Amino acid sequence: MFKQPFVLVTDRGGHLHNALKLMEQLQEAPQAIVTTHGPDIDSLRTSFSNVETVPYLFTWWGKFRWFNPWGAFRHLLKSFRLAKKLKPKTVVSLGASNVVVFCYLAKWMGAQIIHVECMNQVTTRSITGRMLYPICREVLVQWPELLKAYGPKARYEGWVL
Amino acid sequence: MILILVSTGHFDPLIQACDRLSSRYEFYGQIGMSYTVPSFPHIRTAPPQEIEKLIRSSELVISHGGTGMLSQLYAMKKRTVVVPKQIRYGEANDSQVELAVKWCELGMGVLCLDVDHLEAAIETCRKTDLVFPEFPKLGDYFNIEGKSTYA
Numbered sequence: 001m002f003k004q005p006f007v008l009v010t011d012r013g014g015h016l017h018n019a020l021k022l023m024e025q026l027q028e029a030p031q032a033i034v035t036t037h038g039p040d041i042d043s044l045r046t047s048f049s050n051v052e053t054v055p056y057l058f059t060w061w062g063k064f065r066w067f068n069p070w071g072a073f074r075h076l077l078k079s080f081r082l083a084k085k086l087k088p089k090t091v092v093s094l095g096a097s098n099v100v101v102f103c104y105l106a107k108w109m110g111a112q113i114i115h116v117e118c119m120n121q122v123t124t125r126s127i128t129g130r131m132l133y134p135i136c137r138e139v140l141v142q143w144p145e146l147l148k149a150y151g152p153k154a155r156y157e158g159w160v161l
Numbered sequence: 162m163i164l165i166l167v168s169t170g171h172f173d174p175l176i177q178a179c180d181r182l183s184s185r186y187e188f189y190g191q192i193g194m195s196y197t198v199p200s201f202p203h204i205r206t207a208p209p210q211e212i213e214k215l216i217r218s219s220e221l222v223i224s225h226g227g228t229g230m231l232s233q234l235y236a237m238k239k240r241t242v243v244v245p246k247q248i249r250y251g252e253a254n255d256s257q258v259e260l261a262v263k264w265c266e267l268g269m270g271v272l273c274l275d276v277d278h279l280e281a282a283i284e285t286c287r288k289t290d291l292v293f294p295e296f297p298k299l300g301d302y303f304n305i306e307g308k309s310t311y312a
Contacts, residue, residue, distance in 0.1 A: 013169075017229035025300020039169065039206075064253065090311070114311075116299065119228040122259040140299060143263065157308075158297030161232040 005031040006090035007106070009099040012038030018119065019094045020044075022160040032086055036098045052086075054078045057098055079105055092116065094160070095128040107135045116160060117141045125149050163283065164219035165190040168227050169206055173197045174250045178276035179223070186283065189215065213237070221286055223279070224270075226257030231264060238293050241270040242282045250276070268292040 008030040010019040016035055023029065032050040035041070045051050055075045059068040075098070083105040091106045093099045093115045103113050115132045117125070119142045125133075129150070133139055139154045141147060147154050163186050165179055176197040179188050183201045190203035191212065207215070216222060216239055224230050226245030234241045243264055245257035258274070265272035268291055273282035303311050 014227050014229040017232070021232065022300060025298050025304070027300075027304045119232075120256045120260045122263045124259065140302070142299070155302075157302035158299040160299050161228075161235065161296075 004089040006092055007032050007034060007086055007088040007111075008092050008094070009034040009102050010094040011096040011098045012036045012040070014120075015094050015096055015118065016040060016044070018116070018160045022092075022094070022116065025160070030092070031088070032082075034082055034086075034099070034102055052082050054082065054098060054102065057101070076101055083109055090114065093128075093132060094118070095126060097128055100128060100131050103132055104135060112137045115139045117146060117154075119143075119159070119161070121146055123149060162187050162189050162219050164188075164215050164222045165192070165203075166212070166216075166222060166224045166230055167191060167193045167195060168225055168230060169193045170225075170246070171195045171251065172225055172244075172246060174276045175223070175225070175244050175279075178279045182280055182283075185280070189219070191215070221283070223273075223283070226261035226264070228260065231260070231270075235269060235293060238291075240286055240289075240291055242273050242279070242286045243270040244273045244276060244279070244282075247274070267294060269294075 008019050010016050012035060032052055034052045036056055037053045055071050055078060057072050057075050058065040079102040083102060088106050088111045091103055091111045091113050093103050095118050107113050113136045115136050117129050117139055122143045123145050129139060136153055139150055141154055141156050142159055144156045147156055165188060171194050173195050176192055176195045176199050180199040188201040190199055192203050216237055221240040222234060223242045226243050243261045245261035246252040247255050261272055264270050271282050271286040271289060273279055302309050
């Protein structure tokens with residue numbers, strides 16, 4: 001089990017699903033889950049009390065997205081407040097883009113960052129993985145093939161599923 | 162019954178392809194936000210427990226290539242045709258393709274990259290013995306003392 005309390009950060013949808021699967025494998029629950037708002041948040045809150053949400057960095061219109069400066073400002077503010085409130089020693093990220101700001105702020109406040117690369121990434125790095133790699137203590141990939149694409153901080157230790 | 166699962170997003174080309182084949186197969190669709198309203202029985206979304214019941218009662222599943230859905234099908238060892246969402250089908254990126262290809266290379270599903278070849282994929286899937294290998298659990302890395310510095 002983790003020596004220190006940790007915070008799990010993840011986006012909604014498949015990323016959150018993966019985070020919950022990882023939680024099932026862990027002997028210790030995180031001190032909080034930081035995610036974005038989605039249809040499964042309400043049911044998650046019934047089973048896990050400390051769920052925090054951050055606003056989206058991007059605005060979606062169907063399949064298209066664009067950078068939303070107002071959303072990004074609110075995202076930055078909320079991420080900062082949460083990082084300050086939670087003061088995590090360890091942050092486990094499962095992507096995607098909406099976790100990057102929180103991870104950088106938590107790192108700045110002294111946390112160690114571990115990024116679990118999305119299972120979709122078999123041979124190529126995700127944008128989130130590339131952005132977080134410089135501040136990560138470790139990047140845990142879910143396919144051994146992906147190790148070639150990453151640097152020495154990457155490890156393959158299995159699946160979250 | 163063949164169950165179609167597209168998650169909460171759109172996957173109109175797949176729904177349309179299934180609609181064209183609906184005289185030959187008994188389909189039931191979970192169609193998400195797709196604009197196409199198929200002629201076969203369908204629902205938009207359902208709670209996870211209901212989706213699980215549908216998966217259990219189906220002969221095989223035609224699924225998009227999302228990790229959540231594939232992992233559930235893997236856990237249930239379900240016969241699956243994997244049709245990844247792709248840019249050419251209106252998706253924002255091809256992120257599902259890598260996983261779908263890998264998944265089917267390992268024998269955990271039958272790959273269908275082109276919805277026009279869906280019938281052949283269904284027939285192949287019916288005849289193929291799928292395999293579901295075990296993988297190490299990432300949680301053990303954090304849990305077991307000595308495996309990492311976190312434990």
